[in-house]
Each structure stands twice: as structure tokens, then as C-alpha cells.
Amino acid sequence: MNTPKTPQSGSVPTFHVIRRNGSVTPFDQSKIAIAVTKAFLAVEGQQAAGSRRVHDSVEAVTEQVVSALTRRVDSERALHIEDIQDQVELALMRGEHQKVARAYVLYREERAKARREEKAAAVATAPAAPSLQVRAPDGTLAPLDEVRLNAVVAEAVAGLDGTAAEPVLAETRRNLYNGITQDELALALIMSARTLVEQEPNYAFVSARLLNDRLRREALTFINGRPTQATQAEMAEGYAEYFQAYVKRGIELDLLDTELARFDVKRIAAAIKPERDLLFQFLGLQTLYDRYFLHSNNVRFELPQAFFMRVAMGLAIREIDREAKAIEFYSLISSFDFMCSTPTLFNAGTQRPQLSSCFLTTVPDDLDGIFKSIKDNALLAKYSGGLGNDWTRVRGLGAHIKGTNGESQGVVPFLKVANDTAIAVNQGGKRKGAVCAYLETWHIDLEEFLDLRKNTGDDRRRTHDMNTANWVPDLFMQRVEADGIWTLFSPDETADLHDLTGAKFAERYAHYEEKARRGEMKVHKEVRATDLWRRMLTMVFETGHPWITFKDPCNLRSPQQHVGVVHSSNLCTEITLNTSDTEVAVCNLGSVNLAAHVEGGTFDRERLARTVKTAMRMLDNVIDINFYTIPEARNSNLKHRPVGLGLMGFQDAINILRIPYASKEAVEFADESMEAIAYNAIQASVDLAAERGRYPSFEGSLWSRGILPLDSIKLLDEARGVTVQMDRSSRLDWDSLRQRVVTTGMRNSNTMAIAPTATISNICGVAQSIEPAYQNLYVKSNMSGDFTVVNEHLVRDLKARGLWDAVMVSDLKYFDGSLGAIDRVPDEIKAVYATAFEIDSSWLIEAASRRQKWIDQAQSLNIYIANPNGKKLDQLYRLAWTLGLKTTYYLRSRSATHVEKSTLKGTDGKLNAVSAGTVAAAPEFINVPNACSIEDPTCEACQ
Known part of the structure; x- marks a missing residue:
């Protein structure tokens, strides 16, 4: 040797x-x-x-x-x-x-x-080999049906460029053995196709179609009570019959609302489009299979188009012509032009239709109120709601307690209880309960609050599972810029600061500072504003928390400032609604798939207008149909009727348009696309007001005064005493729409919010929300397993230049999904497909500022930075404030661990891990210590 x-x-x-x-x-x-x-x-x-x-x-x-x-x-x-x-x-x-x-x-x-x-x-x-025997669920053996095997794979690759049946069949046969079960045979097909995804992204569709074949056998056997299989072609003839049986069986199992049986189910079933089962990529369908489809004893009996129609019927249940509207709603979501949020998909059409996404509460400063708030968290989380709690009113450490003549332990021990409650209520096993605690920057417990996510120190004063966020007033940022002094107070001595914003807050805050200097305040502490700011940034860097959100822009631009105060945002920092002791803010979310509205290299405004009009009706219906677990949520939602229409697939859209994310063109497209969404969302709400009536608290709102989101920037200018550096340009006829808003009114107090969309974007097969591409080839981890993800737009462009080959796949793995170091790739391709950590984060903030001018709520804005340091973070977060952003979300940073450089074959996905009897490798990037990864499967905010 x-x-x-x-x-x-x-x-x-x-x-x-x-x-x-x-x-x-x-x-x-x-x-x-x-x-x-x-x-x-x-x-x-x-x-x-x-x-x-x-x-x-x-x-x-x-x-x-x-x-x-x-x-x-x-x-x-x-x-x-x-x-x-x-x-x-x-x-x-x-x-x-x-x-x-x-x-x-x-x-x-x-x-x-x-x-x-x-x-x-x-x-x-060669002489014919003896036929393999396949074991049925009852233990009987039958010869492998080679004809059907070939037909199913042929169907799976039909119409997909770059795919073929032969490699899938060849890989499958390598893994067959005598006595293989039907489930193992189905898994062998799926896994064989999945190993080819890195070579050709279209095999993600092949894998999904093979998974759907497995699902059809599971669902049809359950519905029919006997072993039943159907190919996609056979299902095209039988979907309507199946759907009628599905509705009947779902009601018998107490899983579906009995009201669904009162629809004209035959008419509904005839409208189902079986061919839309072919639109799924594997990650999307597997996610639905694992977490969304209805099941009994862990047997799925809900096929994809039945799932979409169930959601559509649930949202149309109170419409006059509900069959027509259900079909309209179904057509929208099954085409992936728009997708409802996860709670709506989970629960629409069921006996507990809790369809809302986000709940915001403010916690009072008494023991009964604190524990009622924690109980409310549990009830709201039970049916998949994400929570944002404002804890600013709770008195700080050392404050006097009159009832016991003792001293308060501060807010931290109660946050620990809220943290553990969120873990205990795990939303029926679908995902952990998740909550974000907000605290204003002047609270005396702020410094302890900053440490809540640290892995060191007294664990009794740590909340490892709770998200946290700073609620930062403009005055603090101004003190930072002036290198001034900042004073921390206990809210029992400064209770009115909680409800004040802008100049009124600054005036009252200065009054309390003078009192403190005279020795008239029991609990207070002076710190240098820049020192506190540095510590806030250090904690964001080290732990990913607390997030930095801005109180004054959220309030001064709020359409509802005449009836309350925004005391916090939500779990994902995109919702900005009023809260009080009698009102728990509720928001109902859904997202436009922007990529589906870019065709032939152009932005299809007409299609977008149709999508938004139907989507806004669906979101408004949620408010009336919703199952409310506490009365304060019902009271608030019916009085103000807020919804949050967002978007996803922004990265896909600019890839299709061949625009680099780090460019003025991308900033302009962010502006143009958000303006179109905003215009049509507001117009749709006016149309609904004309049909159904204004929301009850409309009078006195900014809407009623003709102040639209674009106009409200002036209010922020006035409060800050400077012109906020936000672009004010527009393209559409806002004057006529403004007049309609004033004369006709609005159906909804709030109309827009950009949520993270991590799971629903997976379902639709596009990039989440407004996120830049993480990598062009990587393994994505979520609760359904680990999945190979390849940028199909990049593959298309590389193929056109003859550059897509095995060497390119290997290089992409070696260079962590980046094209930067691959010399044979042209520079213009590298620019278009630059990944998140190759983009200067200021471009993300610039694009977000352009969107924020149109949005009446906020946006979940992650900030990516490859090599963070104090100076860079200071510049970025100050830029976010200067450009008028309302909130920021996670800070995402690289670590030394990147994408697995060896082959992805055999390590791809939960199914593979189970079938192999091993834990699948998850080559996922890791943030700075303790920060949330790009797809933290335990993080509700990412789902």
C-alpha cells in the first residue's frame, strides 16, 4: 500500500x-x-x-x-x-x-x-429477478407493484426541467429489501428525490409530489375505511368526492365546525383545483404535514386542497354568499398569492377558531393584576397566539409596598414566572408558547432587565426562554447624541411617564429629574446615557436581547392616538396597537407573496390590487369569527378592528427583477411595492367601510382627519424638532384616496404590518418576509427537520451561462453558500445573489425606512452583520432611529460554524433521520452566543 x-x-x-x-x-x-x-x-x-x-x-x-x-x-x-x-x-x-x-x-x-x-x-x-414483497399494514405480503412505482415517479417529474425518473428510481431500488413496508417504500422514494435537490432545485417539487402520494394513501385509507391509493391523475377525478367525505368525517370527529356542513359542499368541492397540489416544494408540504393538517390518532386525513378549502370556508362562514366567497378565498391562498398567518391556518373552520396572531397586554402594578396578566398569557397562548407584554408599570426593586410596608423585589421575579408559563403552555404541542417582555428605558430595573438572557449569574433572575425588548423614548436617543445624563425611576413614583410621548414626555421627565435632584424621589439612579446605550448594544450583541424598539415613532404616527397609548410592540416587533387594563390589543395577520406578483420582469400592479382586496376582506372577517379566550381581547378587537397585511418573498421578487439587495434600485422597489400594497389596503378598508360600516372608534383618529401614514411623518418631525430623514415621495393618487378615507371612513383602525412569515413563506416556497437571502445553498432547520435549500433563481441564471455543475455545487458548499470567492461567476451575478452577511446592513435599514413611511404599524426588521463591533452597532441602530423606523428585531451575526462543507446527501431532513435511525446533521449557522439562529425551531417568532 x-x-x-x-x-x-x-x-x-x-x-x-x-x-x-x-x-x-x-x-x-x-x-x-x-x-x-x-x-x-x-x-x-x-x-x-x-x-x-x-x-x-x-x-x-x-x-x-x-x-x-x-x-x-x-x-x-x-x-x-x-x-x-x-x-x-x-x-x-x-x-x-x-x-x-x-x-x-x-x-x-x-x-x-x-x-x-x-x-x-x-x-x-438477465433472467427475471424474483419480485420484491411489500408488507401491508395488516402484515400481509404482496409483490412490489412496479407499474405503479414507475407511474408515480413519472408523475412526480412531469413538467419539471432538469429532472428525470431514472435517477430517482435507481436510488430507490438501492434501498429496497424483501418485506419492506408501504411506509418505508414511500420514504425511500421521497428520500431518493431529496438527495438530488442540491444538483437540481426542481427535485424539491419532485420530493413534495412523492410525499403527497404517501399522504393520499394515508388520508384516503382513513376516510374510506379500507386501503386506498390514488395517483395525482386519479385524484383529479376523485378530489371532489373525497372532500365531501372529509367534511363529514371531520365533523364526526369533533374537529370541524358543524357549520361547514351547511355550505353547499358539492359546489365547494367542484371548485377545488387538484393541480395546485403540484405547486408545493418539499419543505412547504412537509411543514404542513407535520404541523397543520388535521389528524386523528396521528393519522393525517386532510389533503392539501382540502386544507386550503377548510381555511377558506372558515373565513367565509358569516358571508352572505358564503360559497362564492369561500371559493374566492380558496383561489387566493391555494395559488400562494397570499397566505394567512399560522393561527388562522391552524384553526379556521374548526370548533375553536382562534385565528388571531398577536396579543399585546399591559401589566398593572398590583399582585392581582400581575397574576391575572400571567393567566391571560396562558389562555391567549393556548390557541397559538404570540404575546407582547408591557411590564413598565410594575414598580422597581426597592420601591415601597404600602400594603406590607415592605420593599418590592422589582419586575424580574414576575418575568421569571411569565417565562415559565410560556414554556408550560405549548400550544397543543404545535409550538412553544412565546412571549416578549417590554420595558421602558427609564425603568429602575432596566439594568437587570438587560441581563435576563445571560447564561451567567443567578438563574432565578434569568429568563432563558422569553424574548425581551427595550421600549426607547426619543428623549433617551437625544441624550445619547448629546452625551447627557439619564435618570432611572420606579414607575410607582412616575406613573404618568408611561402614557406620555414626545414633548409632553420630555417635559414631565425633566420635572421628575429636578425632583430627584432635590431628594424628593425615593428610588432613582443617574447614569451616563452613552454608557447605558453601550450596554444595551452589548447585550444585543452577546445575547440577541433585548431588541431595540422606539416608543415615540410608534405613538406619534399611530392612527389611534386619540383613544389610547401604544405601550409596547408584540412578539415580533411589527404590531403597534394601544393597550390598557380594559383592552388587550389583537392583530390579525396575513402576507402577500410579492414574488407571485412579479411576472415577465415587471411588477404586476393589477394582480396585486386584486390580491390585496380579497386579502383585506379575509382579515376583516377574522375579527368577527375569532374565538376570544379573554373578554379584554374581544372588546379591543371589535372596537378598533385592526389587521396587519404584510408581505413575503421580497428577495425572490428582486432576484426575478435581477436587482441586487444592496442597491438604490432595491430601495426604490421596496418603496414602490410597499406603496402599492398600502394604497390598495387602505382602499380595500374604505370599500369595506362603505359595505359594512366604519370601525367604532374611527372619529377623532388620524384617518378621520385626513392624515394617512405618509402624512403622519410630519407629526414625528414636529415632536423631534428636526426633519426626520424619511423619503416623502409618492407615485399614486393619494389625494383622491385621502378624501374617500375622510368621507367614507375606514373599516379597520390599522391595516398593515410586516411579520417574519418564516413558516408561511416555507409553505409558499419563497424567502421569508423582507429578509435578504441567508445563503444560496444551505440546510434549513425547523420543527419539521433539516432541508436542503438551493436558490432556484441563481441556478437558473448559472445554467443559462453554462456554469451550473457539480463543481459549482461543491464550491457553494465550501464557501458557505456565497458566490464571492468563486472566480468564474460574473460580478453582476454575484451582486444580484449576494447573501445576508455580504450586504451592508445600512441597505436593509434604508429599504425599511422607505416601507415604514407607508405602514401604519411596523415591520419585523432583522439586522445582519458579519463582524459586529460596538462602532458598527452604534451607527446602525442610530441610523434606524434617525430614518424613522419604529422597531428593530433580531441582530443576526456569524459564528465560526457555517454550512457543512461535506455532502448534504443523506443528512437532509427529519424523514431521513428517522429512516436511518440516526440524528440528521443540521449544518446551521449559529449567531453570537445565545442569539436566535435563522430558524430556531423552538422560537415561535420564527414560525
Whole structure:
């Protein structure tokens, strides 16, 4: 055996090579050198055989390959011949021997084709092998139905460029054995297709179609009470019959609202579009399968189009022509033009239709009120609501308690109880309860509040599972800029600060500072504003919390400031609604899929207008249909009727338009698209007001005074005493719409909010919310497992230039999904497909500012920064405040751990982990210590 030596590794441990026929032979470094030499000579001709340059190149490539192999393989382990050849391709490309690499790739493909042809010929002449037996659920054995197997795979690849049945079938047959169960056979098909996703993104659709075949067998067998299977083509004929049986069975199981049976179910069923089952990618359908589809004893009996129609019927249940509206709603969500939020998808059409996404509360400063608030959290979280709690009123550490003549322990012990309550109420196992605690920056307990997510210190004063956010008044930011002093108070001595904003807050705050200087305040502390600001930024860097949100923009631009105060945002920082002891703010969310409204390289405004009009009606219906778990939520929602229409797929849209995220063009498109959404959302609310009446608290609102979100920026200017650096340009006819708002009124007090959309964007197969692309090739983790994600737009563009090949896949893995270091990719492609950590975060804030001018609520804005430091964070968060943002969300930073550089095959997804009997690798990036990862499966905010 030859023992290769390299400068990097010294003496190399012995290992073996697995040949394609399964035999094992000793590793021989010289064979790599021979293969590489042949590749050079094939390109440069035999005259190059004695060239010193070729000899040196061959030696360098060989050493690089051996070094890479020995790093990956432990002593006495075996390598597969394909792995060795993969490394040769990669080394040739990295050595900038592009022509040689190309020749080597083509040679491998020719040899692979020849082997397939030889195998096919051998199979054709060989005697028929005994048929494999498949075990049914009752234990009986039957021959494998080869005809159906081939038909199902042929259906799965039909119409999808770059896919073929043969590789899926070949990989599947490698994993079959005599006595395989029906479920294992279905899994083998799915997993075989999934291994090909990194080579061709369309295999994500193939995998989804094969999963759907498995789901059909599960659902139809349950509904029919006997083993039943149907192909996609057969289902096209049988979907209507199935749907009618599904509604009946769902009601019998007490899972569906009995009112659904009073629809004209035949008319509804006839409107179902079975072909829309083909729109799913694997991640989306698997997510629905795991968490959304109705089931009995863990057997899913709800097929995808039945799921969408159930949601649509649930939202149309109080419409006059409810069949027509249910069909309209169904057509919108099943096309992925718009998607309802997760609670709506979970619960619409069921016996407990809690459809709202977000609940905001303010916690009073007494023991009864505090524990009532914690109980309310549990009741609201039970049916999938995300929570934002304002804790500013609770007196601070050391404050006097009159009833016991003692001193308060402050807000932190109660936050610990709220934290544990959120974990205890896990939303029926679908996801953990999740809550965010807000505290104003002047609260005496603020410094302890900043430490809540630290992993060190007294664990009794830590809340490891609760999100936290700073509620920052403008006065504090002004003191930071002036390097002034900031005073912390206990709210029992300064209760009115909680309800004051702008100039009135500043005036009253100065009054309390004077009292403190005279010794008339029991609990207070002076700190340097910049020191406190640095500590806030340090905690965001170290723990990801507390988030930084701005009190005054949220209030001064609120349409509802005439009837209350915004005391906090919600779990994901996009909701800005009033709260009080009698009102728990509720918001009902849904998101437009922006990518679906960009066609032929243009933004389709007419399609968007149709989408928004229907979507706003659906969201408004939620308010009346909703199942309210506490009376304060019902009171608030019916009085103000707020909804939050958002968007997702922004990254996909600009990819289609070929616009780099880090560009003025992307900022302009963010402005243009949000203006169109805002215009149509407000217009739709006016139309609903004309049909159904104004919301009860309309009079006195900014709407009633003709002040639209764009106009409200002036109110912020006046309060700050400077012109806020927000763009004021517009494209549409706002004057006529403004007049309609005043004369006709609004159906909804608030109309827009951009939520994170992590799960519903997965369902639709687009990038979440307004997020830049995390990576162009990576493994995404959520509660359904680990999934290979490839940027299909990038693959399309690389294919058009002849650049998409195995070497490119390997390079993308090696460079953590980034194109930056891959020399053969043109610069314009690199710019369009730059990833989140390659983009200057100021572009994200600029685009967010353009959106914020149109939005009556806020947006979940993550900030990405590859190498954060104090100066950068200070500049970014000050920029966010200066440009008029209302809130920010997570700070996301790189760590030393990036995407797995070895193959993704065999490590992709929950199903694979289960079938292999091992835990699947999850090569996910990790933030700075304790910060939320891009897809934290336990984080409700990411779902």
C-alpha cells in the first residue's frame, strides 16, 4: 500500500477505497496523479506530457486532493471512489484549471452514462429477478407493484426541467429489501428525490409530489375505511368526492365546525383545483404535514386542497354568499398569492377558531393584576397566539409596598414566572408558547432587565426562554447624541411617564429629574446615557436581547392616538396597537407573496390590487369569527378592528427583477411595492367601510382627519424638532384616496404590518418576509427537520451561462453558500445573489425606512452583520432611529460554524433521520452566543 504524504498532513493514516462494484482496495495516491495527468493531456495534447508546468500542476492538485481526503476520513476508514473524484474536480477548479476541470467532469459523465447503458443491457438479457414483497399494514405480503412505482415517479417529474425518473428510481431500488413496508417504500422514494435537490432545485417539487402520494394513501385509507391509493391523475377525478367525505368525517370527529356542513359542499368541492397540489416544494408540504393538517390518532386525513378549502370556508362562514366567497378565498391562498398567518391556518373552520396572531397586554402594578396578566398569557397562548407584554408599570426593586410596608423585589421575579408559563403552555404541542417582555428605558430595573438572557449569574433572575425588548423614548436617543445624563425611576413614583410621548414626555421627565435632584424621589439612579446605550448594544450583541424598539415613532404616527397609548410592540416587533387594563390589543395577520406578483420582469400592479382586496376582506372577517379566550381581547378587537397585511418573498421578487439587495434600485422597489400594497389596503378598508360600516372608534383618529401614514411623518418631525430623514415621495393618487378615507371612513383602525412569515413563506416556497437571502445553498432547520435549500433563481441564471455543475455545487458548499470567492461567476451575478452577511446592513435599514413611511404599524426588521463591533452597532441602530423606523428585531451575526462543507446527501431532513435511525446533521449557522439562529425551531417568532 502506498502511504501518501502531503505538506499539510505529514504521515497519512492508512485507509481504503470502496469501488463501484462494492469491492474494497487499498488507497493509491499515484492513481490520482495518473487521472489528473490524463485530464491535462486531454486538454493540452500529448506534447504537454513532459512539461514542467503540467508536472507541477498535477503534483499540486494531487497533494490538495489527498490533504482534503485525509482531513475528512479517520484512520482505517474507507472512501468511496465518487468522493475521491469529487475532490479532484474541486481541486482542479480551485487551482483555476477550468478547462481541465470541465474535461474531467465531462469524462466522468460519459463514463457514468456508459455504465448505465451497460447495466441496462445486462438487465435486459438477465433472467427475471424474483419480485420484491411489500408488507401491508395488516402484515400481509404482496409483490412490489412496479407499474405503479414507475407511474408515480413519472408523475412526480412531469413538467419539471432538469429532472428525470431514472435517477430517482435507481436510488430507490438501492434501498429496497424483501418485506419492506408501504411506509418505508414511500420514504425511500421521497428520500431518493431529496438527495438530488442540491444538483437540481426542481427535485424539491419532485420530493413534495412523492410525499403527497404517501399522504393520499394515508388520508384516503382513513376516510374510506379500507386501503386506498390514488395517483395525482386519479385524484383529479376523485378530489371532489373525497372532500365531501372529509367534511363529514371531520365533523364526526369533533374537529370541524358543524357549520361547514351547511355550505353547499358539492359546489365547494367542484371548485377545488387538484393541480395546485403540484405547486408545493418539499419543505412547504412537509411543514404542513407535520404541523397543520388535521389528524386523528396521528393519522393525517386532510389533503392539501382540502386544507386550503377548510381555511377558506372558515373565513367565509358569516358571508352572505358564503360559497362564492369561500371559493374566492380558496383561489387566493391555494395559488400562494397570499397566505394567512399560522393561527388562522391552524384553526379556521374548526370548533375553536382562534385565528388571531398577536396579543399585546399591559401589566398593572398590583399582585392581582400581575397574576391575572400571567393567566391571560396562558389562555391567549393556548390557541397559538404570540404575546407582547408591557411590564413598565410594575414598580422597581426597592420601591415601597404600602400594603406590607415592605420593599418590592422589582419586575424580574414576575418575568421569571411569565417565562415559565410560556414554556408550560405549548400550544397543543404545535409550538412553544412565546412571549416578549417590554420595558421602558427609564425603568429602575432596566439594568437587570438587560441581563435576563445571560447564561451567567443567578438563574432565578434569568429568563432563558422569553424574548425581551427595550421600549426607547426619543428623549433617551437625544441624550445619547448629546452625551447627557439619564435618570432611572420606579414607575410607582412616575406613573404618568408611561402614557406620555414626545414633548409632553420630555417635559414631565425633566420635572421628575429636578425632583430627584432635590431628594424628593425615593428610588432613582443617574447614569451616563452613552454608557447605558453601550450596554444595551452589548447585550444585543452577546445575547440577541433585548431588541431595540422606539416608543415615540410608534405613538406619534399611530392612527389611534386619540383613544389610547401604544405601550409596547408584540412578539415580533411589527404590531403597534394601544393597550390598557380594559383592552388587550389583537392583530390579525396575513402576507402577500410579492414574488407571485412579479411576472415577465415587471411588477404586476393589477394582480396585486386584486390580491390585496380579497386579502383585506379575509382579515376583516377574522375579527368577527375569532374565538376570544379573554373578554379584554374581544372588546379591543371589535372596537378598533385592526389587521396587519404584510408581505413575503421580497428577495425572490428582486432576484426575478435581477436587482441586487444592496442597491438604490432595491430601495426604490421596496418603496414602490410597499406603496402599492398600502394604497390598495387602505382602499380595500374604505370599500369595506362603505359595505359594512366604519370601525367604532374611527372619529377623532388620524384617518378621520385626513392624515394617512405618509402624512403622519410630519407629526414625528414636529415632536423631534428636526426633519426626520424619511423619503416623502409618492407615485399614486393619494389625494383622491385621502378624501374617500375622510368621507367614507375606514373599516379597520390599522391595516398593515410586516411579520417574519418564516413558516408561511416555507409553505409558499419563497424567502421569508423582507429578509435578504441567508445563503444560496444551505440546510434549513425547523420543527419539521433539516432541508436542503438551493436558490432556484441563481441556478437558473448559472445554467443559462453554462456554469451550473457539480463543481459549482461543491464550491457553494465550501464557501458557505456565497458566490464571492468563486472566480468564474460574473460580478453582476454575484451582486444580484449576494447573501445576508455580504450586504451592508445600512441597505436593509434604508429599504425599511422607505416601507415604514407607508405602514401604519411596523415591520419585523432583522439586522445582519458579519463582524459586529460596538462602532458598527452604534451607527446602525442610530441610523434606524434617525430614518424613522419604529422597531428593530433580531441582530443576526456569524459564528465560526457555517454550512457543512461535506455532502448534504443523506443528512437532509427529519424523514431521513428517522429512516436511518440516526440524528440528521443540521449544518446551521449559529449567531453570537445565545442569539436566535435563522430558524430556531423552538422560537415561535420564527414560525
